[in-house]
Amino acid sequence: MKNFPKLFIPGPTHVSDDILDILSTPQIGHRTPEISELIGGLTKRLQQVLYTKNHIYLISHAATGLWEMGVKNCAKKSILHAVNGAFSSKWSTVSDKCGFKTHVINYDWGLGVKVEDVDKMLSTGKFDVFAMVHNETSTGVKSNLSEISELLKTKYPDVMWLVDAVSSMAGIKIEVDKLGIDFIFASTQKAWGLPAGFSILCASDKFIKKSERINNKGYFLDILTYEKYYQKCQTPSTPSIPHIFALKKVLDIIQDEGIDNRWNRHKEMASLTQNWASSHNQSLFPEVGCRSETITCINNIQNWDINKINDKLLDLGYRMDRGYGNLRGKAFRIAHMGNIYKNDLIEYLNDFDKVLNDI
Numbered sequence: 001m002k003n004f005p006k007l008f009i010p011g012p013t014h015v016s017d018d019i020l021d022i023l024s025t026p027q028i029g030h031r032t033p034e035i036s037e038l039i040g041g042l043t044k045r046l047q048q049v050l051y052t053k054n055h056i057y058l059i060s061h062a063a064t065g066l067w068e069m070g071v072k073n074c075a076k077k078s079i080l081h082a083v084n085g086a087f088s089s090k091w092s093t094v095s096d097k098c099g100f101k102t103h104v105i106n107y108d109w110g111l112g113v114k115v116e117d118v119d120k121m122l123s124t125g126k127f128d129v130f131a132m133v134h135n136e137t138s139t140g141v142k143s144n145l146s147e148i149s150e151l152l153k154t155k156y157p158d159v160m161w162l163v164d165a166v167s168s169m170a171g172i173k174i175e176v177d178k179l180g181i182d183f184i185f186a187s188t189q190k191a192w193g194l195p196a197g198f199s200i201l202c203a204s205d206k207f208i209k210k211s212e213r214i215n216n217k218g219y220f221l222d223i224l225t226y227e228k229y230y231q232k233c234q235t236p237s238t239p240s241i242p243h244i245f246a247l248k249k250v251l252d253i254i255q256d257e258g259i260d261n262r263w264n265r266h267k268e269m270a271s272l273t274q275n276w277a278s279s280h281n282q283s284l285f286p287e288v289g290c291r292s293e294t295i296t297c298i299n300n301i302q303n304w305d306i307n308k309i310n311d312k313l314l315d316l317g318y319r320m321d322r323g324y325g326n327l328r329g330k331a332f333r334i335a336h337m338g339n340i341y342k343n344d345l346i347e348y349l350n351d352f353d354k355v356l357n358d359i
């Protein structure tokens with residue numbers, strides 16, 4: 001589309017024209033058989049993408065609200081937060097603001113969550129909830145879910161495991177049931193490749209049962225409010241119907257691409273970007289073993305003039321990222337997820353090279 005730069009920022013991400021078209025589909029009633037049929041079909045397909053039989057809720061607000069929903073519906077004791085970047089930090093602040101007792105395992109930015117630290121804290125017996133971000137958007141760090149899954153299954157089966165998968169879901173394979181995640185969610189403006197303001201939530205029976213024993217959760221963020229309407233394949237309040245239509249389109253795109261091809265595409269785009277960075281003698285911000293498939297965060301050790309590059313790339317029709325918060329200029333990110341394909345990325349990196357030559 002003319003005048004709108006193509007987004008290579010880690011959200012909102014590029015929304016393709018076919019999805020934009022679907023967003024203008026005429027509205028349907030939210031208490032009709034048509035919507036129930038639509039949501040029922042979507043639920044089954046979302047369960048396939050997440051490898052789960054758990055309940056899937058369509059949420060017409062940003063993922064930030066799900067940080068709050070997660071903790072409000074299951075914390076009776078204290079909440080353990082792993083904090084290794086800006087978003088995991090914000091989540092722990094949300095728990096504090098909700099009045100919960102919390103403890104934070106703090107990591108330097110660039111590091112992944114370490115299973116031994118989680119074990120050490122959970123062994124105190126103080127916590128009934130463990131909350132973490134799978135893919136720290138601020139740093140491009142992907143933490144290892146399998147190791148944590150093993151720990152929780154073998155030693156702490158009663159602890160509720162909450163995972164923010166905002167910038168990984170639909171771009172990185174997450175086998176929810178195999179891992180045993182109780183509450184996992186993403187908003188749609190990242191690897192789902194849809195506009196912001198809508199989220200997908202997947203919750204286990206264990207989570208829903210625990211919520212039944214918790215009072216004073218309010219109404220809007222009570223998972224039981226969603227559960228009541230889940231049985232009718234509807235949502236408690238009027239949903240964002242354009243998002244629901246567009247989500248169906250994304251699931252068609254995923255089906256056409258093939259789910260394994262989608263995971264592989266994201267892996268390939270990550271390697272391509274990582275190799276591009278090393279070929280320019282830049283280094284990667286995340287530690288080895290924790291590099292995300294959806295976002296590459298590059299240390300600007302060559303001292304490129306990121307603001308100048310940003311202006312030039314904008315002239316060429318791209319919106320780049322200049323680095324999150326204090327990292328601005330020091331480490332910048334390239335997002336490669338959702339509606340960004342290998343050719344789009346190659347085109348972007350080639351144009352990036354032209355800009356580098358120019359300046």
Ligand SMILES: Cc1ncc(COP(=O)(O)O)c(C=O)c1O
Binds near residue numbers: 136
């Ligand atoms: C990892 C992560 N969690 C949560 C959020 C907040 O999502 P939303 O803006 O949909 O509330 C973001 C936004 O970038 C994110 O990257």
